[in-house]
Amino acid sequence: MRELRFERAGRLAWHERDRPALVDPGDAIVRPFVAARCDGDTLPIHRPVSRALQAGMALGLVDPVVGAICGTVPFRGPFAIGHECVAEVLELGSAVTGLRVGQRVIVPWAVSCGTCGPCLRGLTAKCATTAGDGVLAAYGFGPASGPWGGMITDRLRVPFAAHMLVPVPDDIPAHRVAAASDNLADAWRAVVPPLAVREGGSVLVLGGGAKSIGLYAAGLAIAHGASTVDYLDHGAERRAIAESFGARTHANGRYDVVVEATSRSAGLRRALRALAPGGVCAAVGYYLGTGTRVPLMHMYATDATLRLGVSHSRAVLPDLLDFVDRTGFPAERVTTLLAPWEDAPAAYAAKTTKVVVHREPLGSKP
Ligand SMILES: [Zn+2]
């Protein structure tokens, strides 16, 4: 069987590998049939960052935690890439309850057990059982994040399947929730909980770095009753998508919620300075450098909250899928390249906002 591997910047290819099999009674084997490219995956694909990150860590300019997540030689290929997918269940271990073969499911990007302390608190990407001494247990990040492989593959082993796999309601087209494993769920946590306690609040999105997350966040903010959603980005195509959700493309005044999706420390400083008193900034990018110069005194003066961290997608998936099912939220509008599965090596390297690859499911409806 085949899986897609990242080889080096700009270069991905199909590789043969052994078929994963059920190991524990709680495992499932699934077959991804819709897969999306995470915004974070473009970091090594679009720039040869591995050597720059090694040098940066040696010089103290890049935070050493980058090495803890990605290895001391970050993004060294080849490794199996991809961590957003909708899959169909092929096989279930004897102890798995609540799922059936053929069912359509979301596979969260981070591997979690569902029963440890962090999982019970909703910190499913910080699972104490699966991550062990490492920083992450996840699909598609290479061996530093465990033996789980990538999601652009014919068969994927999922442990703790009764907890991990979240069924997709029948009426939701799979393509609509292609990014629910990570980026769509990350956008959800950036805007939905803060708006729930700031009813009718104003929202600013600084987009263009974490490209799809910023757009999902703009759309979700409008769908959750924000009074204003302003979306700033140098990309005209993305501005048009944001406008199609109902966002404006200029900024004015101060905001109750600011989503920082430029992935730059200058964007982070701008986002924090755009907050209204008591506002919350959700920073969804990677900030690899040391010396980010977060304006703490400004935050003190405005009673600001800065929220950042990995996406705990498993914890928000039930609410997210229920919302998409009820409202028909058109998340697929963010997809700028929809390609056949076969074409994944070229499609996954494309310089575009959101890539989704797809093929026919073997079983039920698409
Ligand atoms: Zn991701």
Ligand SMILES: [Zn+2]
């Ligand atoms: Zn856990």
